[in-house]
Amino acid sequence: MVSKRGRIDQFIAGTLQVSKKAVRELLITNKVLVDGQFAKSPDLQINEFSHIECNGVVLRHYQKQYYMLNKPDGVVSATIDDKHPTALGLMIGVNTDMLHIAGRLDLHSTGLLLLTNDARWSEALMAPEHKVDKKYLVTLANPLDQQYVEAFANGMYFEYENITTLPAQLTVLSSHLARVVLREGKYHQVKRMFGRFRNPVLALHRESVGEIMLDNQLTPGEFRSLTKAEVDSVFQH
Structure with a gap:
């Protein structure tokens, strides 16, 4: 398995099929949670085990096995x-x-x-x-x-x-x-x-x-x- 690391803005944009501008708005208005914390920076690094929510919807949740x-x-x-x-x-x-x-x-x-x-x-x-x-x-x-x-x-x-x-x-x-x-x-x-x-x-x-x-x-x-x-x-x- 290849480690799926990257930026939070790229992940949100790709997952929700929205623009980077729309992602920045979500971040500014505290709509994105990464591992229980509000994500503020678009270049926040995430990996395959980051728990990611947007507007209360879980977008990624993998536990290590x-x-x-x-x-x-x-x-x-x-x-x-x-x-x-x-x-x-x-x-x-x-x-x-x-x-x-x-x-x-x-x-x-x-x-x-x-x-x-x-x-x-x-x-x-x-x-x-x-x-x-x-x-x-x-x-x-x-x-x-x-x-x-x-x-x-x-x-x-x-x-x-x-x-x-x-x-x-x-x-x-x-x-x-x-x-x-x-x-x-x-x-x-x-x-x-x-x-x-x-x-x-x-x-x-x-x-x-x-x-x-x-x-x-x-x-x-x-x-x-x-x-x-x-x-x-x-x-x-």
């Missing part, structure tokens, strides 16, 4: 798809018009998926330069050994994009199970890194993003609103 979803296998991280059920389609009872996904998961990957209508929040969470930890539980087809740990810690060069991945933490939990912590999200990165060892990923489950951990009370397909502490944790780095 933050959700976690336990994404099931076979669900796409998208708003619309012709072949598969979508993550937004699971958000029963929620106004999804402005929601977008902060950090997608592949079709067959499961676990923590974050959805919001706050572009500033999702940018702080997912922008590469912020290097937020993303933790995954990975089930492999073949046994693991110490070589994997060292290779992930050193980073891997992907010739196609001409990039080297950031150091990643791999913890071997059992012969075929590992926990991986990334600070970036390249295309199919986890699967491609294990692919260097010709070890297919059988299951990929995201456990956390930053300080936000998947609620283990949520069954696949269920969701809940984030707590204030979870929302605020994104801006504490």
Whole structure:
């Protein structure tokens, strides 16, 4: 979602289809309220979450929304798809018009998926330069050994994009199970890194993003609103 920031006079003129002169009259005569305060200046800056009234009629009122979803296998991280059920389609009872996904998961990957209508929040969470930890539980087809740990810690060069991945933490939990912590999200990165060892990923489950951990009370397909502490944790780095 693109942040909808701009001037109050442009918003009123466009919404009501009136002239800038008419807007100035509305402002002068205290007919416009922004977040409960009379708007006086035509260049007052507003955003997508500004509560705007004119002559007692609400012209804009969007509340910030933050959700976690336990994404099931076979669900796409998208708003619309012709072949598969979508993550937004699971958000029963929620106004999804402005929601977008902060950090997608592949079709067959499961676990923590974050959805919001706050572009500033999702940018702080997912922008590469912020290097937020993303933790995954990975089930492999073949046994693991110490070589994997060292290779992930050193980073891997992907010739196609001409990039080297950031150091990643791999913890071997059992012969075929590992926990991986990334600070970036390249295309199919986890699967491609294990692919260097010709070890297919059988299951990929995201456990956390930053300080936000998947609620283990949520069954696949269920969701809940984030707590204030979870929302605020994104801006504490």
